[in-house]
Amino acid sequence: MAGIEKLSDKAIQAAIKLVAAAGKAKTIGDGGGLVLEVQPSGAGWWRLRYTFDSKPNRLSFGTYPEVTLAAARQRRREALALIASGTDPSDKRKADKDAKARKVEAARLTDAGLPLPGTFEYVAREWLSTVHEAKVSAGHAERTRIRLEQDAFPWIGKRPIAEVEAPELLQCLRRIEARGAIETAHRVKDACGQVFRYGIATGDCTRNPAADLRDALRPVQSRHHAAITDPKQVGKLMRDISEYRGQPVTRAALLLSALLLLRPGELRHIEWAWLDIEGATLTVPGATMKRTKADKADGPPHVVPLASQAVKLFKELHPLTGHSRYAFPALTSSQRCMSENTVRSGLRRMGYGNDDMTAHGFRATARTMIAERLHIAPEVIEAQLAHAVADSLGRAYNRTQYLDQRRTMMQAWADYLDRLRDGAEVIAFPVAEAQLQGSI
Known part of the structure; x- marks a missing residue:
């Protein structure tokens, strides 16, 4: 050149x-x-x-x-x-x-045992940290992470997310089904679907194969918490609890499970600071309730009117646990609340198996019998159970209304349980109906 x-x-x-x-x-x-x-x-x-x-x-x-x-x-x-x-x-x-x-x-990532960019695991962990953890509670996010780590990452974690197709994901989920964990298989599918949707948003993939598996898994067989709803059997249960010979704190927890209509996790986390004994009211902070992460942070507290029987139980409990932050502290440390298994173990000790009665079943017992035996409006019962309704305005309304009706209902329910415990004639008990219906 x-x-x-x-x-x-x-x-x-x-x-x-x-x-x-x-x-x-x-x-x-x-x-x-x-x-x-x-x-x-x-x-x-x-x-x-x-x-x-x-x-x-x-x-x-x-x-x-x-x-x-x-x-x-x-x-x-x-x-x-x-x-x-x-x-x-x-x-x-x-x-x-x-x-x-x-x-x-x-x-470097391989040597450190970390996922490579663009792989399913890499995108999934990014979704967990940037989206999922911001939307749900820490416990919920941790359960999702564990499910993905145990049931998805070992099989499709190292695969480029854009290359994972529906049959490959289905094969992964079939392994979960094979061990009989049908509900877990559905939960893993749902989590994977959210990962793929996030991957589409970030440009790591172009489609969501989990959507193609809509009818590919065995359906989940709904199983409700075991609960006693027959009045005579409820009377026997209340007598058994009253005669409970285990820890007195456990006995109080069993009785208050029946009286307060709280979820087991909410009950065992009760703090003495939440109680207004003179005002016969328990105020559960929103952060303790079963809600979305946003509602836990910003939602109103759940107010529980206390029947006279519940007030008496808390007064009897205070000399035993009043030195602790919690009304129901752990046996080994007053700095922690009681174990989630305490009430269940108490029921087992009295001869009630998992198919007979559960800690969560007290809510179902109350929900059924208050409606059928006390003839109280469903709106009042649902408000006391702290069940969310469809829209945010409805949630706010239900949490701020019906307080007077709920106070009357809670006393009527406690009195009815006493009647059953004492062997009174099992009849409908509509005494509170007119009072409760008047302002609805």
């Missing part, structure tokens, strides 16, 4: 000496855009000056003499070949550098 390879090592050395003596940088050219920028320090930088898409640019080839004249010319030939093929050599170098960095990062 004409005008190319004008330099020689001898000419370069001479130029270096002249520049050093003059103390002023000088550029010497080899042709074809290749130049050597000689500095007074004796260093020389190889540059390729070129034009791509009518825009001038330049590319560094390193320093002389580390990069020899022959090596610089070879790099020029490679760059000019790229230009001739329609590729900007600067873009090519940047792409090669990025690819190398990705390879190094992939090796």
Whole structure:
């Protein structure tokens, strides 16, 4: 090629000496855009000056003499070949550098046992930390993470999320079904579906294969918490609790499970500071209730009117646990509330198995019998059970209304339980109906 390879090592050395003596940088050219920028320090930088898409640019080839004249010319030939093929050599170098960095990062992540970007596990963990944990409670998020780690990541975690198809995901879920965990299989499918939807938003994949598995899994057989709803059996249960010979704190927890209509987790977390004994009211903070994360943080507390029997129980309990933050502290430490298994174990000790009665079943017992035996309006019962309704305005309304009706209901329910315990005739007990219905 004409005008190319004008330099020689001898000419370069001479130029270096002249520049050093003059103390002023000088550029010497080899042709074809290749130049050597000689500095007074004796260093020389190889540059390729070129034009791509009518825009001038330049590319560094390193320093002389580390990069020899022959090596610089070879790099020029490679760059000019790229230009001739329609590729900007600067873009090519940047792409090669990025690819190398990705390879190094992939090796680092692999050595550390971490997922690679773009894999299902990588996107899933990003979804967990940026979306899921912000929307749900810490316990909910932890359960989702454990399900994915145990039942999804071992099979599809290392796969590029964009390559996971419905049959592969189904095979993963079939393994969960095979061990009889049907509900878990559905929960893992739902979590995977949310991961894929997040991946679509971030550009890591283009579709959600979990949506194709809508009818592919065995249906979940609904199973309600075991609860006693026959009045005679409820009477026997209340007698058994009254005669309970275990820990007195456990006995109080069993009785209050029947009287307060709280969820087991809410009951065992009751703090003495929440109680207004004189006002016969228990105020459960929103953060303790079964709600969304946003409602836990900003939602109103749940007010529980206390029947006289409940007030009496708390007064009897205070000398035993009043030194603790919790009304029902753990046996081993007053700094923690009682175990979630305490009430269940108390029921077992009295001979009530999981298929007979559960801690959560007290709510079902109350919900059924208050409606059927005391003839109280469902709206009042649902408000006391703290069941959410369809819209935010409805939730606020239900939590702030019916307090007088609920107070009357709670006393009527406690009195009815006393009647059953004492063996009174089992009849409908509509005494509170007119009072409760009047202002609804």
